Amino acid sequence: MGVTTLYELAARGHEAVLFEAQDALGLGASFANGGVLHPSLPDPWNNPGIGGPLLRSLFSPTAAMKLHWRQLPSLAGWGLSFLRHSAPAKHWHASRANYHLATYATQQTIALSQQLNLSFNNRPTGMMKIYRTAAALEKATGFAEKLAAEGLAFEPLTPSQMVARDRQLADAAAQAVGALHFTGDYLGDARGFLLALAEQAKAKGARIRTGSKVLHLMQQNGKVTGLRVRTPQGDETVDGQVVLTAGHCVDQLTRPLGLRLPIRPAKGYSMTLDASALGDDMPVYPIVDDARHISITPLGNRLRVLGTAEFAGADTRLDAKRIDTLKRFLADFYPQLAAKLDLVAADLWAGLRPMSADGKPFIGASRRDGLWLNCGHGHLGWTMAVGSAKLLVHHIDSALGQPPTELPKTLDAGDFSASR
Numbered sequence: 001m002g003v004t005t006l007y008e009l010a011a012r013g014h015e016a017v018l019f020e021a022q023d024a025l026g027l028g029a030s031f032a033n034g035g036v037l038h039p040s041l042p043d044p045w046n047n048p049g050i051g052g053p054l055l056r057s058l059f060s061p062t063a064a065m066k067l068h069w070r071q072l073p074s075l076a077g078w079g080l081s082f083l084r085h086s087a088p089a090k091h092w093h094a095s096r097a098n099y100h101l102a103t104y105a106t107q108q109t110i111a112l113s114q115q116l117n118l119s120f121n122n123r124p125t126g127m128m129k130i131y132r133t134a135a136a137l138e139k140a141t142g143f144a145e146k147l148a149a150e151g152l153a154f155e156p157l158t159p160s161q162m163v164a165r166d167r168q169l170a171d172a173a174a175q176a177v178g179a180l181h182f183t184g185d186y187l188g189d190a191r192g193f194l195l196a197l198a199e200q201a202k203a204k205g206a207r208i209r210t211g212s213k214v215l216h217l218m219q220q221n222g223k224v225t226g227l228r229v230r231t232p233q234g235d236e237t238v239d240g241q242v243v244l245t246a247g248h249c250v251d252q253l254t255r256p257l258g259l260r261l262p263i264r265p266a267k268g269y270s271m272t273l274d275a276s277a278l279g280d281d282m283p284v285y286p287i288v289d290d291a292r293h294i295s296i297t298p299l300g301n302r303l304r305v306l307g308t309a310e311f312a313g314a315d316t317r318l319d320a321k322r323i324d325t326l327k328r329f330l331a332d333f334y335p336q337l338a339a340k341l342d343l344v345a346a347d348l349w350a351g352l353r354p355m356s357a358d359g360k361p362f363i364g365a366s367r368r369d370g371l372w373l374n375c376g377h378g379h380l381g382w383t384m385a386v387g388s389a390k391l392l393v394h395h396i397d398s399a400l401g402q403p404p405t406e407l408p409k410t411l412d413a414g415d416f417s418a419s420r
C-alpha cells in the first residue's frame with residue numbers, strides 16, 4: 001500500500017516521501033504472498049457461521065483458520081466485531097463493496113503495468129477454485145452467481161473439464177466434484193510489481209527512505225502535523241500530512257492519538273519451490289482449495305504453496321506443523337509433480353495480513369485532520385493496492401480543491417470510509 005500510494009501521489013503532482021522501517025521494500029505481507037489479483041475472493045473471512053469453527057480451532061493445532069488462547073485478551077474487542085460482521089447481510093455488503101474495489105483495482109493494475117511496461121511474471125490465467133463435496137460446490141456457485149449479477153465472470157467446470165484445461169490437474173480432479181474458473185483473475189509476483197513501481201515513483205520525484213521507522217505521529221491542537229522517524233542518520237521530525245500504510249502495525253501508531261483501528265494480524269504461510277525441473281509440466285492456473293484455505297500458484301519457474309490463517313499476534317515464526325500441512329497438500333494435489341521437486345530446499349515464509357474486523361479496508365481521511373489511512377486490506381491487499389491508492393488520492397485531491405481522478409460509479413467510497 002505504501003508503494004502504490006507513493007506512486008499515485010507522485011503521479012498526481014504531490015511531493016511525497018515513503019518511510020519504511022525495514023532495510024528494503026516489500027518485506028511485509030507482500031513478500032511471498034499468493035500473487036493473485038483476485039476480485040473473485042472479495043468475501044471477508046468472517047463467513048456467516050464462523051463462530052463455531054473459530055472456537056473449536058482453539059483446540060486444533062492444524063485448523064485452517066486458527067485462534068490461539070494467548071491472543072484472546074488482545075482480540076477481545078476486535079473479535080466481537082469480527083463475529084458481529086459475520087451476520088449474512090453485513091457479510092454480503094462487505095463482499096459486494098470489496099468486489100467492486102477489487103475489480104476496479106485489478107483493471108487499474110493491469111493498465112498501469114502495460115503503461116509503464118512493468119514486468120512481474122504476470123499472466124491473465126484467471127484462478128480455479130476446486131471443491132471436494134457437492135454441498136461446498138453448490139454453496140460456492142450460489143455465491144458466485146450473486147457476484148455475477150455485479151459483473152463477476154466465472155465458468156463451472158466438471159472434473160473432466162478441469163483436466164481438459166490443464167492435464168496436471170488429473171489427480172486433483174479425481175478427488176473433486178468440480179471447480180469454478182474465475183476468468184478475470186490475474187497472476188503476478190506482488191513484490192516484483194511493487195519494486196518495479198517504486199522505481200517509477202522515484203522517477204516521478206517521490207523519495208523512499210528505508211531503514212526509517214516512524215516512532216510516533218506529531219500533533220498540535222488535535223491535528224496531525226507530521227511524524228517523528230528514526231533513520232540511520234538519527235531521529236528526525238518531518239512536517240506534513242501523513243498517510244498511514246503500515247499494514248498490521250497501524251493501530252500502534254494511531255492509539256496514542258486516541259484513535260483505535262480494528263486491524264489485527266492474520267498470519268499466513270508460504271513455501272516457494274524452484275520448479276524449473278518441471279519444464280512443460282508446470283501447472284497453468286493458480287488454484288484454491290477453499291475448505292483447506294490453501295492455494296498453489298505458478299510464478300514463472302517457481303511454484304508457491306500457501307495459505308492458512310492464524311490469529312497468533314505479530315509473530316512471524318514458522319510453525320513446522322503448518323509447513324507440513326502445505327507439503328502434504330502439494331503431495332496430495334500434484335503427487336507426480338511433488339515427487340520431482342526438492343521440498344527441503346523450499347523457501348519458507350510467514351506473513352501478517354492486516355485484517356480489519358468488518359472485512360473492508362480503511363481508505364481516506366481519518367478522524368484526525370492531517371491524517372489519512374490506506375490500510376486493513378486483509379487477504380486482498382495486492383489485489384486492491386493500485387485501486388486503493390487511486391481512491392485515497394482522489395480524496396486528497398478533492399480536499400485540496402484539485403480536480404480528482406474519476407472513479408467508476410460502481411465504487412461507493414463511503415464503504416471504505418477511514419472515519420467509520
Ligand SMILES: Cc1cc2nc3c(=O)[nH]c(=O)nc-3n(C[C@H](O)[C@H](O)[C@H](O)COP(=O)(O)OP(=O)(O)OC[C@H]3O[C@@H](n4cnc5c(N)ncnc54)[C@H](O)[C@@H]3O)c2cc1C
Pocket residue numbers: 001002019020021022025026027028029030031032033034035036037038212213214215245246247248249267268269270306307350351352353354374375376377378379380381382383384
Ligand atoms: C500467505 C499470504 C498470501 C497472500 N496472498 C495474497 C494474494 O494472492 N492476493 C492478494 O491480493 N493479497 C494476498 N495477501 C494479502 C496481501 O499480501 C496483504 O494484504 C498486503 O501485503 C498488505 O499490504 P500493506 O502494505 O497494507 O502491508 P504490508 O505489506 O505488511 O506493509 C506494511 C509495511 O509497513 C512497514 N511498517 C510498519 N510499521 C512501520 C513504522 N512504524 N514505520 C515505518 N514502516 C513501518 C512494514 O515494515 C511493512 O513494510 C496474502 C497475504 C499472505 C500473508
